[in-house]
Amino acid sequence: MQSTSSPPKIVAIDDHAMILTGIVDLLKQKYPEAEVWVAQTKQAGQELIASQHPDLAIVDLAIPNQTGSKATAENGVTLLEGLMQQSPLLNIAVLSANANPLVRLKPQIDNHEGGFTVSDKGWAIEEIVKRVNMALEGGRFLPKEMKLGLELKSEWLEMLRLAFEEGLTDKAIAQRMSVAEKTVQNYFTKVQDVLEIYREDGHNLRSQTARKAREAGLID
Amino acid sequence: MKRIKPRWRGLKREFKVWQVGAIPGLIVIALVLLLRAAGMLQPLELWAFDTFMQLRPPESIDEQILIVGIDEKDIQSVGTYPVPDAQLADLIEQLQASQPIAIGLDIVRDLPVEPGHARLIEAFRTANVFGIEQARSNGIVRTKPPPALPPERVGFADLIVDDDGTLRRALLGTPTGTEYKLSLPLLLMERYLSDRGFVMESSDRDEQTVRFGSTEFTRFRNHSGGYVNANDYGNQILINYRSSKSPFHVVSLTDVLQERVDSALIHDRIILIGMTAASAGDIVQSPYGETYGVKIHAQIVSQMLSSVLQGRPLLNVWSDRWEYFWILGWGVLGISLARFFVSPLTILAGLIASSVLLIGVSYAALVAGWWLPVAPVLLVLVLNGAGLTASLFYRYQQDLQARLRDRQLVIEQIYTAVHNIPVQTLKGILSSVRQGNASPNHFHEDLERLEQELRAIEESVRQEILAQDNLHLCGGVKLNLQHPLHQLLHEVYRATVMRSRDFHACKT
Numbered sequence: 104m105q106s107t108s109s110p111p112k113i114v115a116i117d118d119h120a121m122i123l124t125g126i127v128d129l130l131k132q133k134y135p136e137a138e139v140w141v142a143q144t145k146q147a148g149q150e151l152i153a154s155q156h157p158d159l160a161i162v163d164l165a166i167p168n169q170t171g172s173k174a175t176a177e178n179g180v181t182l183l184e185g186l187m188q189q190s191p192l193l194n195i196a197v198l199s200a201n202a203n204p205l206v207r208l209k210p211q212i213d214n215h216e217g218g219f220t221v222s223d224k225g226w227a228i229e230e231i232v233k234r235v236n237m238a239l240e241g242g243r244f245l246p247k248e249m250k251l252g253l254e255l256k257s258e259w260l261e262m263l264r265l266a267f268e269e270g271l272t273d274k275a276i277a278q279r280m281s282v283a284e285k286t287v288q289n290y291f292t293k294v295q296d297v298l299e300i301y302r303e304d305g306h307n308l309r310s311q312t313a314r315k316a317r318e319a320g321l322i323d
Numbered sequence: 324m325k326r327i328k329p330r331w332r333g334l335k336r337e338f339k340v341w342q343v344g345a346i347p348g349l350i351v352i353a354l355v356l357l358l359r360a361a362g363m364l365q366p367l368e369l370w371a372f373d374t375f376m377q378l379r380p381p382e383s384i385d386e387q388i389l390i391v392g393i394d395e396k397d398i399q400s401v402g403t404y405p406v407p408d409a410q411l412a413d414l415i416e417q418l419q420a421s422q423p424i425a426i427g428l429d430i431v432r433d434l435p436v437e438p439g440h441a442r443l444i445e446a447f448r449t450a451n452v453f454g455i456e457q458a459r460s461n462g463i464v465r466t467k468p469p470p471a472l473p474p475e476r477v478g479f480a481d482l483i484v485d486d487d488g489t490l491r492r493a494l495l496g497t498p499t500g501t502e503y504k505l506s507l508p509l510l511l512m513e514r515y516l517s518d519r520g521f522v523m524e525s526s527d528r529d530e531q532t533v534r535f536g537s538t539e540f541t542r543f544r545n546h547s548g549g550y551v552n553a554n555d556y557g558n559q560i561l562i563n564y565r566s567s568k569s570p571f572h573v574v575s576l577t578d579v580l581q582e583r584v585d586s587a588l589i590h591d592r593i594i595l596i597g598m599t600a601a602s603a604g605d606i607v608q609s610p611y612g613e614t615y616g617v618k619i620h621a622q623i624v625s626q627m628l629s630s631v632l633q634g635r636p637l638l639n640v641w642s643d644r645w646e647y648f649w650i651l652g653w654g655v656l657g658i659s660l661a662r663f664f665v666s667p668l669t670i671l672a673g674l675i676a677s678s679v680l681l682i683g684v685s686y687a688a689l690v691a692g693w694w695l696p697v698a699p700v701l702l703v704l705v706l707n708g709a710g711l712t713a714s715l716f717y718r719y720q721q722d723l724q725a726r727l728r729d730r731q732l733v734i735e736q737i738y739t740a741v742h743n744i745p746v747q748t749l750k751g752i753l754s755s756v757r758q759g760n761a762s763p764n765h766f767h768e769d770l771e772r773l774e775q776e777l778r779a780i781e782e783s784v785r786q787e788i789l790a791q792d793n794l795h796l797c798g799g800v801k802l803n804l805q806h807p808l809h810q811l812l813h814e815v816y817r818a819t820v821m822r823s824r825d826f827h828a829c830k831t
Contacts, residue, residue, distance in 0.1 A: 201778065206817060207810035251820050 110136030111239060112155055116148035116182070117141075117163035117198065118174055126161065129232040144169050145178045152186065157193070159218075159239045160186060164199035176204040184208060187215045194218035196238035198231065202246045209249055213256060216289050220244040241289070243296040253297060253319055258282075260321060262290045267313045267322050348658035348707045352651060355706070359650075359699045360551065367698035368549025369487060373610035375689045375697075379566040385625040387515070387632075389592050390573045390617055391418070392599025393430075397576040404602075408432070409439020410576065414596065415446040417579050421589035425514040427453045427507050429480055429597035429605075429617045433467040444471040453511060455480040458497050458504045478507030482607055482619060483559060489608045490562070492543050493623040495533060497557030508623035509533070511593050515624075516631060531558050538631045541639065548640040548694040561638040562619075563626050563692065564610060571621050573599070593628075595621050636692025646696050653681060653700045657707030667719065674708035737784055745776045 111134055117123045127139050140155060142148040145168050152160055164179035176199070183205070186193055194217045197205065202221050205212075212219050218238040222231040223246065234244050258280065265276045277284040291312065295301070298315040300308060316322050358364055391414065398404050411428065418426055432443070432454060446452065447469065456468035458479035468477035483492050495509045505513075513523050516535055526532035526539045533540045543559040545552055564570075574584045597617020598605045605616040629635035641649070660673045678701060685697045752769045782801065800818040802811055 207806060207814050209817070210809070210813050251817060 110134060110138065111159060112157040113137055113139045113159045113161065113239075114148065114151045114155060114157040115139065115141045115161040116143075116145070116151075116166060117161070118143045118166050119163070123161070123163075125228045126232055126235060129228065130235065133236065143167075144172075145182045148182060149185065152190070152193075156190075159194045159196060159235070161196045161198065161235060162186075163224075164197060164201075164204065176201070180204050180208060184211065187211050190217070191215060192217045194238045194241060195220075196235040197221045198224055200224045202248050206249055212245070212249075213293065216286065218242050218292070221246050221249070237302070241292060242302070243292045244301065245296055250297070253321070255294065255297060255321070259290050259294050259297075262287060263294060263312075263316050263322050266309075267316065345655075345658055347710070348654065351706045351710065352654035352703050355654070355699050355703045356647065356650065358702075359696075362551035364698045364702070365549055365551050366487065368696065369485065369489070369491070371685075371697040372491070372549060372689075372694065373489065375686050376564060376566070376610045378686065379690050381567045382565050382570065384567065384569065385565060385571055385621075385629065387592055387628050388571050388621050388625055389423075389588050389594050390571050390599075390621055391576060391579055391594060391596045392573050392615065392617060393576045393597070393603075395600045395602065398600055398602070400577055405436050406430075406576070407439055408436050408443035410580070411596075412439050412442035412446045414576055414579055415443075415449075415452060417582070418589055418594055419446075419449060419451075421586035423451065423589050423592050423594045424518055425451045425453060425511045426594045426596065427455075427478070427511045427620070428469075429455055429507065429595055429620055431455065431466050432469040443469075447471045447476075450476070451514065452476065453478055453507060453514075455507050456504075457481060458494075458499050458506075476510070478510040479504050480507055480616065480620065482616065483554070484607065485553070489610060490619060491610065492559045493562050493619075495540065495558045495560060496531075506623070508620050508627070511595070512624050512627045512631075515593050515628060519632070521631060533558065535627075535631045538637075540627065540630075540637065546643060548638075549696060549698070561640075561694070562622055563636065563638045564622055565625050565629075570625065571618070575599075593624055595624070638694055639692055640694050641696075650696060650699050650703055653677075654703035654707055657704040660708045661714075670708060674705065677704060677708070733784065737780065740780045740783065745773055745780070748773045748776060 113127075113130065115123050115127060123141065127141075131137055131139070140151050140157070142151050143166075145166050147169075148160075148162070148166070151157075162179060162183060164176045165174045166178050166182070167174045168178050179197075179199070183195065183197065186195065187208075188211075191214075195215075196218075197220070199205070199221065200223070202223075205221065218241040220234040220238040220243060222234040222244075224231075237244055261280060262276055265271045265279055266273075271279065273284050273287045277287045280287070291308075294316070295308060295312055298312060298319065300311045300315060302308065313322075355364075393406055398406065401407070401410055411430070411432070415426060415428075433456070435443075447454070448471075452472070453476045454469045454472045455466075456477050456479055457466035458481050459465075468474070479494075479497070481494055481497070482490055483494050484490050485492075493508065494506055496503060496505045498504075509523075516523075521535045524534045526534045529542065532542050540560045543550075543553075543555055543561055545555040547553070547555075547561065572588055574588070578584050595617050597615060597620070599615045599617065606613050607616055607619055608614075609619065609622075626635070626637065630637050640646075656677060657674070660670050660677065664670045664673055681700055681704060682697070685695050685700075688695050748769065752766070752773070755765070755769075800814070802814055804811070
């Protein structure tokens with residue numbers, strides 16, 4: 104949710120430099136001013152994030168706990184759990200070969216107010232960068248394995264009703280729901296992810312959301 | 324409390340292990356003790372005793388004693404056998420000229436052997452001449468003392484031989500009907516010691532035990548050392564043989580008669596006269612091999628004199644209680660070898676090391692005058708150590724087989740899993756490719772499915788290999804019970820929703 108006007112601060116945590124270098128290079132093309140730190144272990148990553156307060160954390164799921172130990176997805180999952188708890192606004196881009204270990208964090212991810220995207224390491228590098236960038240902009244993208252059809256929280260439904268049935272502005276919705284305006288925008292990105300509406304489609308996101316929500320029977 | 328608990332539990336577990344491992348070991352110890360009590364181990368013990376005796380470092384010649392041996396050459400030069408009284412009288416006279424302390428005639432002279440009987444009676448008059456008799460008859464005729472000698476100068480020459488024919492004990496005194504008789508060696512040494520101010524006394528603890536000054540000659544009992552139910556009549560002691568090829572100066576009858584013997588070898592010594600001719604038949608078996616009777620008497624005199632005057636050790640034995648402790652201790656050591664060393668080879672090395680230690684300690688003890696049990700100790704040590712080693716080998720083999728079986732099972736499982744699911748998918752893809760109706764979309768989906776199936780197999784195999792705190796739900800869902808409860812509940816919720824088509828009542 105950080106604005107992109109000031110140069111972004113990025114922390115990347117991955118014990119394999121290969122993919123990381125490609126991503127960082129592409130990100131630097133887009134944000135030449137960006138500051139990037141790289142950590143190879145869970146512990147080093149935690150320390151970096153605590154000291155630098157970055158806008159974006161790129162996290163490989165399979166990382167070692169400390170130098171010399173074995174890389175496991177469990178380490179990545181517990182790292183993410185801690186990050187989401189400590190910095191609810193942190194934008195997170197996850198790289199993984201298998202998103203299944205993330206499933207148990209789903210409720211926490213749904214509540215997380217920062218961007219959260221998951222990329223498959225098997226994807227083309229441009230595709231991954233697109234998701235990382237999406238996270239930096241506060242967007243959300245979860246893989247199919249993590250979705251159970253149309254899984255929506257009641258707040259999101261309420262927000263959809265207020266937005267499209269009563270036609271309220273974000274500010275009015277925020278007042279009616281007694282939440283911050285940013286939270287309303289965050290709800291939108293989450294619903295859009297559930298409905299699989301992403302920015303690259305080149306359409307107006309709000310009207311797309313209204314159309315698909317109506318098709319799915321979420322609003323009248 | 325928290326710290327003590329695991330330690331206590333560890334102790335308890337250790338105790339359990341010992342219960343299992345130690346019971347056969349303790350049975351082995353009990354069996355060996357039974358064998359020993361039944362006397363089955365006595366031959367082994369005596370063999371070990373003889374071997375250690377022979378291996379002791381050599382000692383110097385005893386300069387307190389001279390043996391005059393009448394050998395085959397003497398008999399030939401005399402020309403008649405038994406050697407006539409005249410020659411013995413000449414011998415005694417010749418010896419007396421150099422002033423020995425005592426002369427013991429270890430030759431039977433209950434009857435005159437002419438010529439020269441009158442001269443021998445004359446020689447017997449001197450108060451330092453001692454003769455022999457037989458104290459115990461063995462059912463045959465009892466040899467009587469020379470009539471000319473007063474009873475106080477007659478000692479018995481009876482020797483006690485073990486069942487295996489070897490002589491290891493000396494009889495010092497024995498009751499015969501109304502009298503109590505003393506042996507020739509005891510009389511000779513008493514004479515020697517009385518010149519040096521010692522008086523023969525009884526021990527304060529045991530009336531029958533002989534004591535000179537502070538030296539007590541502990542009596543041999545029927546269970547002393549390795550003996551079981553030995554005959555301990557009279558007053559017997561174990562002979563601590565002087566370890567040497569020639570422990571005494573030995574001269575012949577002819578040497579003395581022809582005055583070829585240095586008088587220093589005779590002066591102030593105990594002289595023992597006896598037969599050293601094989602034909603005379605006065606031969607016994609000692610731990611060192613066959614020996615003439617006169618040399619055995621010399622050994623007995625020598626050991627007693629040396630212990631009183633030079634402090635040379637006598638042979639001591641432990642009380643039965645200590646012997647049993649000793650055996651038990653080494654048996655337990657044998658068991659603990661198997662308990663505390665893991666690999667059979669280490670146990671074997673430990674066993675060899677402790678056996679060598681045991682033998683070394685026993686040998687050193689015997690050199691120092693203590694006869695410790697060896698055979699039963701070695702037996703419990705080796706039986707327990709080796710027995711448990713063997714069982715360990717067996718256990719190891721069993722372990723190995725079980726592990727191989729497990730591995731085989733896992734391999735079979737993987738094979739079945741691969742064959743049942745991904746291979747079928749692969750076949751489906753292949754056949755649709757062959758038929759040419761594989762659209763890129765379908766192809767892509769199939770390949771993704773194949774990847775998921777293979778990954779599922781990898782997961783399930785890992786579950787088999789690592790016994791984790793996992794809960795497996797049907798449908799291939801694995802829950803790690805170490806995760807927080809809310810995360811677990813979410814996973815269960817997902818698994819349930821995903822399988823909602825299986826639950827008819829939940830249909831929406």
